[in-house]
Amino acid sequence: MAASSRQAGVITGGKPHSSETQFERTREEQDSASGEGYRDYGVNPFVTASEDRLSTFSVDVDTASYTLVRRKLMEGSLPPKEAVRVEEFLNYFRYTYPEPAASDGPLAVHLDAAPSPFTPGRHLLRVGVQGRRLSISERKPAHLTFLVDVSGSMQSPDRLPLAKRALRMLVDNLRDGDTVALVTYAGNVRRVLAPTGMEQKARIHAAIEDLTAGGSTAMASGIELAYAEAMKTLDGGSVSRIVILSDGDANVGTTSHEEILKRIRGHVKEGITVTTVGFGMGNYQDTMMEQLADQGNGNHYYVDSLLAARRIFQEQLGGTLEVIAQDVKLQVEFDPVQVSRYRLVGYENRDIADRDFRNDRVDAGEIGSGHTVTALYEMELKPGAGEGLATVRVRAKRPRGETATERAYRFPANALASNFKDASPDLRFATAVMGAAELLRRSPHADRWSFESVREIARAATVAGNAEREEFLSLLEKARPLLRGVAAR
Template structure:
């Protein structure tokens, strides 16, 4: 992390982020301080971090003519890694690589006030609304929102967790293994009686540090975490095999079993190819063991590896750059991180071609599912955790007098460890179509701002005429006083503006 003259977070602020004794500022305050010092000189589009960081470009969804294809099908995604990565890169004084920005993960980072499911809804409820687009005259935006049921602490099943920690030499810096250790201690402190923790590490070799250990021996777990040190190369594939071996020891039908990988995603010894490592975990998914990946570091961060591991392991992908981010994942959203309430969740939106001329799904490029696979229960899809929300936005070109029934949303999902999915349909009602963007619900307006920023950051061809200034205005108008999460986003947009102007000027 560079010094304060460069426009990145200062050493004192870094100490606060990593858990120093000074009072912890909000992310928005850190972003404002960084912006006040000014962005670094040079090519604004070139990342300040070495180019060894790895991202995959999934492209940008095109418009589809509803008359030719009225169905849009995708798997839900509750990952949030892309937002945290984008935030960190912007705070360092650079624009993110376009392939690092996944619109759905930006959208799903934020909390929206969807009504809770009723008993008749089952594990989740679906909510639809729409409004004229503030970006392109003559177009509309449709929001599809899914709200998962929030389970109480008493309802949560016992959790058997296996921590797989990368202790290779690349994890030495303060924002990697030291931060990962603090995050793990936080997670352990939020577990309860009946939960267990196993600990496996990998570097040039793998090591079983702790067998499954109950919370009555919490001090032993903390001590084992504290003793972790980084050195050597990275045998990720062997580490994954041993972690699942430990997870199998506590696998039963009445508890949650999850492997949690904490790494920068690098794998340079042993089974290093993506396919070899992904293949190693597919069989365990059928056994009922889920996988969460938590990324750390930046200079050689392998985003693609961490995202695909989570996708194949039926779990979530997060990125942690601070104790604030760790607290969000391992404390505030612990229920959703640990407890799956629905699996293989697929969404299919059917547009009425008499009312919708063209549409495009904004984001979810790497979550697309063939329309004919929607009712094929063998096809893997996304998982929904306790209290999780999923938000998707469509850009539409409507026929005159569109409204009632312009879209029907079908959601198909299995119960945890189930084999057969059930399906429910939700019809769009004309009353959910706002006459103007300003008249739309604040949550829809804020989600539109987040989507707009993501489209600009990834240099989407659909956003060539959009402006970050307009995004700022709509985000500000949809941010109630005291909403720290949205205030952070506003500060991030302020940090990004001079960087965007610098690129536009070239």
């Protein structure tokens, strides 16, 4: 995702980022503080529309940051601010975006806006992208290669035992025509199972059940063997995906962050995508797991419970497995006659240079079946703003395609609410999610925002029985005293 416009986390897009964004810490420096690896991508600044009317970024459907932060809060601790990625909070939740019409291709765009409840004189613009949902009969056969970390660090119940339960669940949701291969890595690598069809499901389950943890971590060698297995079933009419289950640590062989990512990049054009599923806490390498998925044209999740595994491998299996649009870029053009300033909230590590929007050689993000992408902008509007205050362009390729197609969506007059209470429940809830993420990552733009306001907005936009949103409300209750403690210091 946007790999060509940034290397190893260095942002090189076309916006004047804050000095905090330019500051990049090495993996070793980050690990010395907590044993975990995160990267600080900074916080997007406001941009004057008359000087730069274009905001360009890669889509992102990852949700790992929200799940990881949820675990931290449920255990009674604030997450490192670097662990909070606003876009992954927003994209964790479901919104009622309209499905693409038959003439729209695989994607549809929804736009709405309302006055900000946090800062007087500002408005929030929501850009929502909905991917077409494929029916079960439309899904291509899936050839999956499970690459499982069985090193000593994976012994605890929230790691390999939970990963095994997640894999069994995934296998039970596959169908005839799908295959599974299984590779493990610790001090050395092992081919546990060659590509095996669903008619031998019991054999696949038994191979997963027999996995045990112990030894050091030869991740790079494991990746090479996983790709070798995936190549055995690669063809133009099916999905080929490697699913890496790990805490992200690597300490044997080629362990350099960049060296491992280079290996992934070398295989992307073969048509094999990568999903990373993170487990564990204490030594978790978030940066490694996120960028393995980015460079492998896939998605990144974190599993803290069996419920989280069910969401990924059962409820959203189509989106997890099958890409419907690749190298998806968004470019939002603000009308400087109507918009004074704007800032994109989140997506700091998805930035793309404006000039590269139509450069089809520049990598960007993938969208799976039924996936949604949500982005929020803070704006300062001029008097009379409304119709056409922004135009959103979406550029995407078909899976394994070489040339992208582009569509434009102009902001309609009726999409601007006169006050925040008149905005749709989805926009209001997304605002609360964004506000919580900004406060948790201690964004300088949220210095005067109220956590109580975030909680009230979320509560008013939550209908009884919506489990996702009710969980978020309970999470806010966990976060409130922890954030108060930070403010008191």
